[in-house]
Amino acid sequence: MQYAVQTTNLTKSFGDTVAVDHVDLAVPAGAFYGFLGPNGAGKSTTIKCLTGLLRQEQGTIRILGLDPRSDDLDIKRQTGVIPEDEALFERLTGAETLTLVARVHGLAGSVAQQRRSELLTLLGLDGAAGKLVVDYSHGMRKKLALAVALLPSPRLLFLDEPFEGIDPIASHQIKELLQRFVGRGGTVFLTSHILEIIERLADHVGIIDRGRLVVQGTIAEVTAGRTLEDAFITAVGAPPAAARTLEWLG
Numbered sequence: 001m002q003y004a005v006q007t008t009n010l011t012k013s014f015g016d017t018v019a020v021d022h023v024d025l026a027v028p029a030g031a032f033y034g035f036l037g038p039n040g041a042g043k044s045t046t047i048k049c050l051t052g053l054l055r056q057e058q059g060t061i062r063i064l065g066l067d068p069r070s071d072d073l074d075i076k077r078q079t080g081v082i083p084e085d086e087a088l089f090e091r092l093t094g095a096e097t098l099t100l101v102a103r104v105h106g107l108a109g110s111v112a113q114q115r116r117s118e119l120l121t122l123l124g125l126d127g128a129a130g131k132l133v134v135d136y137s138h139g140m141r142k143k144l145a146l147a148v149a150l151l152p153s154p155r156l157l158f159l160d161e162p163f164e165g166i167d168p169i170a171s172h173q174i175k176e177l178l179q180r181f182v183g184r185g186g187t188v189f190l191t192s193h194i195l196e197i198i199e200r201l202a203d204h205v206g207i208i209d210r211g212r213l214v215v216q217g218t219i220a221e222v223t224a225g226r227t228l229e230d231a232f233i234t235a236v237g238a239p240p241a242a243a244r245t246l247e248w249l250g
Contacts, residue, residue: 002029002065004187005050009115012042017047021211022059024235027189027204029064032182034202037207038236042211044084046148048158049082050189064156077105080149084160086134088140094120094144097131098151105152112151120148139166146174150181157181159190163197175201184195199228199234209236 004029014019020042027033037043046105048054050061052068054076063075089097095116102112120126123143128136136144142162149157157178163171178188178201192198198205199219205228206216214235215222223231 003027003028003062004064005030005033005189007050007059008060010056010061011058012045012054012056016097020049020208023092023208023211023213025206025213026216027187029187030182030185031204032178032188032202033190033199034205035189035208036195036198036205036232037151037208039193041208041236043047044124044160044206046190046208047081047083047158047189051079051083051158053083067203068230077152078154079156079158080152080154080159081158082142082145082162086145087147088148089233091132091135093130093132094136094140094147095127095213097133097144098147098246101148107152114222115151115153117149122177123147124170139170142166143170150177154186156187158190158206161191161193163192163194171197195228195232207232207235 003026005025007025009020009021010020010023010025015227023042023046035043043214045054048061049056052072064078065217066075069148071098089100096114098119099112100117107115116128117126119130123146124142125140125147128140132146133141146162149159162174166174175197178190182188190202204218205222207214207222219228222228226234
């Protein structure tokens with residue numbers, strides 16, 4: 001089996017806190033991989049290690065079969081990323097943002113113009129193409145960040161909470177686009193707290209808790225006939241229900 005993302009003993013610490021603890025990821029090429037975990041479990045830190053924003057202390061990483069230590073530029077040419085803070089240029093317009101990304105990737109002018117136009121239209125941003133990004137709503141920024149990630153025609157997408165805080169229409173547009181991307185052979189590595197979205201879109205999942213990968217496999221293997229929510233709670237351990245101790249709530 002070919003893997004789009006593979007790690008062995010991936011470890012990253014901040015002082016005395018081990019954020020990612022000997023994680024072994026195996027993301028098949030062409031998979032829609034949902035990466036789940038409670039707040040502070042290590043999801044965003046893992047993505048930052050995988051995308052070169054952080055350097056791990058231990059372990060190896062292979063992205064599309066390449067080693068980030070020696071093939072970093074080749075990996076960047078073949079991957080798209082939506083980080084948790086979106087990392088957009090506030091004083092550029094939406095159209096200017098995509099033009100800049102196209103130039104960085106060395107796309108021909110006609111190709112860049114066609115892709116920019118198609119992405120802006122498909123994501124419902126064509127009417128805001130001339131607006132500064134600083135004036136974009138939260139949902140518009142999420143969609144523009146996805147357009148930035150898709151513009152170079154990557155083989156692999158890393159998406160950190162792309163559905164957080166967006167309305168149902170924007171969510172629907174992003175879901176459809178990601179399903180088309182995977183349907184054409186791309187690989188998606190996505191973190192989200194919205195289990196219903198992962199259950200609908202993903203075919204593989206991994207669950208991380210306190211820095212450790214506690215379970216990984218196909219959706220069918222991980223859920224074993226349960227809902228993804230039940231499988232998730234079992235994997236990370238459900239805390240006591242607060243409502244049981246608040247008798248004054250009636």
